[in-house]
Amino acid sequence: MNLYYKKCTQKDINELIEISRSTFIAAFEKQNNRDDFSAYMTAAFSEETIKKQLQNPDSLFYFIYSDDVLVGYFKLNENNAQNELFSLPSVELERLYISSDYQGKEIGKNALRKTLEIAAAKSVSFLWLGVWEHNHAAIRFYERHGFVKFGTHPYLLGNDEQTDWLMKYELS
DSSP states (O other), rough: EEEEEEEEEEGGGHHHHHHHHHHHHHHHHGSHHHHHHHHHHHHTHHHHHHHHHHHTTEEEEEEEEEETTTEEEEEEEEEEGGGSSOOOOEEEEEEEEEOOGGGGGSSSEEEEHHHHHHHHHHHHHHHEEEETOOOHHHHHHHHTTOEEEEEEEEETTTTTEEEEEEEEEOOO
């Protein structure tokens, strides 16, 4: 398996929307209220929303390819694009999603390593993320790779206020 990463541009918007929607549906649709989930999907993954995020120089999307097949993506936020701001410089890993057919093949582990490389090159103190408190598999995944819980914040899915664990990986 040959993995590589490609930074997304405006030309990638349709593919980015498609993989964003399909991976999020696979990960969370069954565990959430249909109406709240639908409202979230409409807002979070609309062409307008993704286009605006792609235009923000502090938000970076990367496609993950395995042998020329698009298998996932991740999104990093810097500076004011982050969902939380801290006293020390940081980068947020807002999204890391792998298509269902490619999970369990260490693609997520390798992609996480890539996000850490990108964050370290920016000379920040830590890489952080929010993970739904009920997503136990993801929490275990991040813990296995050195992330520790350091707080929580609310996450609105439609009208359903959920709780995300804030987890970080110290870089310096």
